[in-house]
Amino acid sequence: MTSIISLKETNRGFAVGKFIDRYGAPCSIQKSSIATEDCIWLGIDNNRMHLTQDMAAALVPLLQTFVATGELGQERQPDDGLFNGAYRDTDPAILDALKAGRDLIEEAMHTHIYDESNGEIPPADCPYAAHVRLVDELLTGAK
Known part of the structure; x- marks a missing residue:
């Protein structure tokens, strides 16, 4: 299989690979300049995720399973609410x-x-009340 991503170097010396996604959007993977830990930027060029090594490591098995089978795998955890307890x-x-x-x-x-x-x-559509509900749900996931 031929790689569609070739690594180059940014003006500041960081590795960067550019590619086009399924819908034709320009994307990239780039070594982050953050000094406190090793991170990468990944995604559509104007909306990239900033991932730590641990986050990237958590994605590897899912991506390997997807490459091999076209699926994300059989082990699924129940969704425990908004952001799946991200604030836990x-x-x-x-x-x-x-x-x-x-x-x-x-x-x-x-x-x-x-x-x-x-x-x-x-009123039912009050943005302040909606925000309070959102934070309540986030905090519930944090317990």
Whole structure:
């Protein structure tokens, strides 16, 4: 099988491979310049993922199975909600900041934006209420 990606070097000396995806979008894989850990950029040129070595390692078996079979594999975990519990291992200080921001938005919504003491109720499509629900779901996945 011939490689469709040939590695070159950026002006700053980082390896980069360019290719075109199934829909004709220009894509690349590039060594990241981040100094604190080894990472790569991967994806459509104007919307790339920044992956650590651990993240890339987690993708390898899935990609190998896909190359061999056209499938992602048989072992599937149940979806445990939004972002599949992505915040589960997040630093507690970050979770505390997320909770504090959520509480401030909820307080502002109930007292300053909609005065519930005067019978004002947030409408069903209220973006503030939607944000509070989103953060609640993220925090539920963090437990």
